[in-house]
Amino acid sequence: MNMRFGMWLSGHLLVPRGESKYARLRLVRSAALIAIVMIPLVLALIFMDGMMNGITDKYILLQDGHIQLQVADQLFDSQFAASSIDPRIASADYVVSGYGIVYSRDTTSEVRIKGVDLSYFNDQRMSQLEFSGDPLKKEGSLAAVMLSTTIAQKLGVEVGQRVAFMVVPDSSSSVVRPVLANVTALYESGYHELDSSLLFMNRDDALRYFPKDRNAYTELLVFRDHVDDLGDVVASLESTLDKNFPYATWDEFNGTVYQNFITSRQVILLVFVMILLVAGVYVSSIAQEMIQDSMQSIALFKTLGATNSNLSWAYFCSVMVVTSIGMVAGVALGLLIGSQIGVLLHWLGNSGLAGLQYYLLDFQIVISWRDILAISLAMLLISSVTVRLSLGRIRKISPLEMLQQD
Structure with missing residues (x-):
């Protein structure tokens, strides 16, 4: 009741x-x-x-990757060679990274210089970018670079024009290297904070200015479903290649961010x-x-x-x-x-x-x-x-x- x-x-x-x-x-x-x-x-x-x-996603795909294997020599012949070892790996790219100051006639900009091959811009990364020009197309002896539209507007340069760099190869060297480069393309990721500091350079050119024993590494991307298995992915590579790799994961590169x-x-x-x-x-x-x-x-x-x-x-x-x-x-x-x-x-x-x-x-x-x-x-x-x-x-x-x- x-x-x-x-x-x-x-x-x-x-x-x-x-x-x-x-x-x-x-x-x-x-x-x-x-x-x-x-x-x-x-x-x-x-x-x-x-x-x-x-x-x-933009930091991972464009700047850091999911995993960085801190090995100076190139580990894989192609971007997808690592996938045959562990199918959880989407791509593996040999990268050279350093810092410098790029300047034009009127102003300067501090940048992170990332030396990559053209194959670096696979479908995953292309989904994060918009291009104009020919990315990293080598012409003559000048270094080929790709600036963001944010940096290009700040410097007042366009595709086909030249910019100058001051590159410090490593912290133990006091020698500042001046570099003249040709802007072959502009990109835009849609995120101002990233665009204002990231510059892409042809990898062969980057190897001339940055010592590979300090600045070269292999950058791995894994498929989205396996971002929690990064330690297992590295262990799988070490087991197959019979080597131990010092490595860091995506949440360590920009820990503050x-x-x-x-x-x-x-x-x-x-x-x-x-x-x-x-x-x-x-x-x-x-x-x-x-x-x-x-x-x-x-x-x-x-x-x-x-x-x-x-x-x-x-x-x-x-x-x-x-x-x-x-x-x-x-x-x-x-x-x-x-x-x-x-x-x-x-x-x-x-x-x-x-x-x-x-x-x-x-x-x-x-x-x-x-x-x-x-x-x-x-x-x-x-x-x-x-x-x-x-x-x-x-x-x-x-x-x-x-x-x-x-």
């Missing part, structure tokens, strides 16, 4: 009858406001995950929780309004034998159903809008707003179902606690309340 009464009362609260037009509007309004809270949270989560994953990503993500999720706490307080106010409007009814039910637990459970279920409906609607609308956010980001990227150049706006939409589920569960948990606290008021309502007149 108690269960049937609780279900009847809960249904009556969710679908008010008769003259309770205000009660119906209140429930719709409450669900709508909860949905409005959830929509920006879902959009922020999609934007955060997409941008961070996109930036990480990736740690900042992790910290930023944690802070943002903490902000989400604070917003959900405020939303939980609002949900508790729904319960308080329902109790305030039903005080005489509650007193009558108590007179007829209903217990505090029966009444509390009925009101709790009603409020949580409204909360769940609003939350599901908000998440669904957030996902729907988020799936089209690329159009808005593309428009913003082309708007020319100066502040946006430091953000990556061209990235693949990523939906983290685990995070969405976590936020939804946090919303339900916080709401259930605040509603339970609010429902304690039912215990204070006396059956004598039914004698009060409206």
Whole structure:
């Protein structure tokens, strides 16, 4: 009987009858406001995950790779030779890397110089870049380089023009080497921070300016499904080639950058929780309004034998159903809008707003179902606690309340 009464009362609260037009509007309004809270949270989560994953992919594919084998000599004859040893490896490239200062007539720019072969720009890397010109095409004795459009605009140079470098081969040498290079192409990755510091040079030219025993290594890319198996991949190569390789992984090359990503993500999720706490307080106010409007009814039910637990459970279920409906609607609308956010980001990227150049706006939409589920569960948990606290008021309502007149 108690269960049937609780279900009847809960249904009556969710679908008010008769003259309770205000009660119906209140429930719709409450669900709508909860949905409005959830929509920006879902959009922020999609934007955060997409941008961070996109930036990480660009650093991995263009600057560092997943694994760097710190061996001066070339280990593989071709880019895909390592794949025959371990199919988890997407490519292996012999790379020379160093630092220098590139300058034109009017200004200078500090850059990381990465010496690569033309085969370095495989399909994975090409998906991250836009080119103009002939990448690293060698003409004459001048070094062939490819600048980003960001660096080229800063220096005021174009494809076919020349730039000068000051290259310091290693920290133990005080000899600064001047280099004259021909700009054969320009690239753009879409991320200003990377474009402002990365320059590609023909590998043969780079080997002339940077000693390979300090600056040469083999850069490995693995398939996305195996980014957590990097240690096993290296062990597989060592076993097959019967050598031990000193190596470093992608999260070690730019430890500060990736740690900042992790910290930023944690802070943002903490902000989400604070917003959900405020939303939980609002949900508790729904319960308080329902109790305030039903005080005489509650007193009558108590007179007829209903217990505090029966009444509390009925009101709790009603409020949580409204909360769940609003939350599901908000998440669904957030996902729907988020799936089209690329159009808005593309428009913003082309708007020319100066502040946006430091953000990556061209990235693949990523939906983290685990995070969405976590936020939804946090919303339900916080709401259930605040509603339970609010429902304690039912215990204070006396059956004598039914004698009060409206």
